[in-house]
Amino acid sequence: MLVMVVPVKTTARALAYLATGIPAGAAGLAWSIAATLAVGLLAVTQLGGPVFLGAAWVTRRLATVERWRAGWVLGQPIAEPYLPATGDTLGRRVAAVASQPATWRDLAWLVVLFPIGLAGGVAGIVIAAVDAGAILAPAWAWAVPNPHAPFPMKPLMTTTPGRFGLTVIGLALLPLAVWLLRTLARLQTAAARALLAPGLHARLVKETARLAQTRARVVDAQAAELRRIERDLHDGAQARLVATGMILALAARKLRNGGAAAPDVELARRQLDEALAELRRLVRGIHPPILTDRGLHAALAALAADSPLTVELRGDPGERYPPAVESAAYFVVAEGLANAGKHAFASGCLVELARTPASIVVTLTDDGRGGADPAGAGLDGLRRRVEALDGTLSVTSPPGGPTVLHAEFPCAS
Known part of the structure; x- marks a missing residue:
């Protein structure tokens, strides 16, 4: 019929x-x-x-x-x-x-x-x-x-x-x-x-306006990212290092006076270990080394292993992409997994990597309760990161789920 x-x-x-x-x-x-x-x-x-x-x-x-x-x-x-x-x-x-x-x-x-x-x-x-x-x-x-x-x-x-x-x-x-x-x-x-239909002149003018808007959004996103790194350094590793210095100064004073400084040295050592771990987490937040060394699939596999959710990863493990695309795709998945566990109360996620002749597609689907706001601050930041590479990011999240995060990056083969 x-x-x-x-x-x-x-x-x-x-x-x-x-x-x-x-x-x-x-x-x-x-x-x-x-x-x-x-x-x-x-x-x-x-x-x-x-x-x-x-x-x-x-x-x-x-x-x-x-x-x-x-x-x-x-x-x-x-x-x-x-x-x-x-x-x-x-x-x-x-x-x-x-x-x-x-x-x-x-x-x-x-x-x-x-x-x-x-x-x-x-x-x-x-x-x-x-x-x-x-x-x-x-x-x-x-x-x-x-x-x-x-x-x-x-x-x-x-x-x-x-x-x-x-x-x-x-x-x-x-x-x-x-x-x-x-x-x-x-x-x-x-x-x-x-x-x-729009001719070449109109298309060029609109594309110029879009690129100017995207550039402004990217500059804002980079400024916000720098402020986040400075805040994390100041509140995390820097504070621990300052405390370690004070503890070592106290231990040196005790040693000069013939006192026992072993507990203070041990405490300073723990503070240094925590500061080092904090710096490592910060470095991974900026650009994880495994992303450069082994590629996007391996970095996502490591991210999935650290996630409290059950994550299934699909894609070609040997495929490599442009560094900028790998970095943006990694953070799309990282933010998606974080949101799925924190806001959607999901128990599992499916991450799919696919390459077409003209683009790279990253899709993350969780089994949470849905209802995500596509205009929220976190997703808007991801959208800016994707649009900086002339890509697109779409979010489908009906009440009751599932939430589907779909990012597409232009990338000619």
């Missing part, structure tokens, strides 16, 4: 797109002519700027409707290509709008939509009407008898067997009619996407 519903739905949308292309093309052409004349005649007056901005605003709204109409066939509307038009004066706003290629591509589409929409709409309506008329011939052909019709239409239209024969022919041609309708709609939406 589902297999039949999908083609019917897509074919109906294709026919609706083609049919509505006729009035849309007429409206677009009429507006294009009117807007061009109005802007052209008033360009030499003080009304030229406001009229141009108003005409551009209406043109963009009509183009947005066209992107929405194309979504009937494409499955989703075409993305808008517009950039913010900023300026402290009217002239600068006009220049900002006029300098965007999307402004003129919208107008071009409204002009070419008339012939394209008219041809596609008429063809689509004729194809659908002829095939539907043939299939339904027994229901209507008897009302329009034509004894003078040429052969072979006369026996098909004037006899009951002939009318049912038209139904058979219509059903036989139905797949061809469906293919033609969907092909015409795809061709028309391909032309719409060529003019209405």
Whole structure:
């Protein structure tokens, strides 16, 4: 049943797109002519700027409707290509709008939509009407008898067997009619996407803005990481070393006075051992040595062995990745395991490493209670680390679980 519903739905949308292309093309052409004349005649007056901005605003709204109409066939509307038009004066706003290629591509589409929409709409309506008329011939052909019709239409239209024969022919041609309708709609939406989708200029501007935002987030994350390291050093190893120095000074004073300093020396030794362990934990928090020596899989295996959770690790143990990717992936898993045990009360996790021709995918799935906030501080820090490498991080955590942490890093083979 589902297999039949999908083609019917897509074919109906294709026919609706083609049919509505006729009035849309007429409206677009009429507006294009009117807007061009109005802007052209008033360009030499003080009304030229406001009229141009108003005409551009209406043109963009009509183009947005066209992107929405194309979504009937494409499955989703075409993305808008517009950039913010900023300026402290009217002239600068006009220049900002006029300098965007999307402004003129919208107008071009409204002009070419008339012939394209008219041809596609008429063809689509004729194809659908002829095939539907043939299939339904027994229901209507008897009302329009034509004894003078040429052969072979006369026996098909004037006899009951002939009318049912038209139904058979219509059903036989139905797949061809469906293919033609969907092909015409795809061709028309391909032309719409060529003019209405974001062009190279818009993509470069948006990518530049995204990279600037990502860079700022990375700088903030690095500053926060430096503050964390300084705090850990000050509150951990540094405090222990200061205490050790004081204990050794006390032991030296006792030795000078002939007292017993063995307990103080032993205490200092324990303090030094604890400070060394603290420094080792800090180093592992910055970049674990095993990650450099043996790679990501071995580092994650060591991380899983130290975790209180039952962790299953899947992936190629011999695969090596770029150092930056290995470091980011390691901390994604480390944070995910920590969150699974601390917040989700999970008992087990599955960590999967996979490499595609263009990316490295890290997936962590726990059996906890779910409900994680994707915008939380911890996950936001991980997202910044992943985005610094032009990667993506997504979190799926419905109430009741499971929580799935999915990170993807671009990495060409």
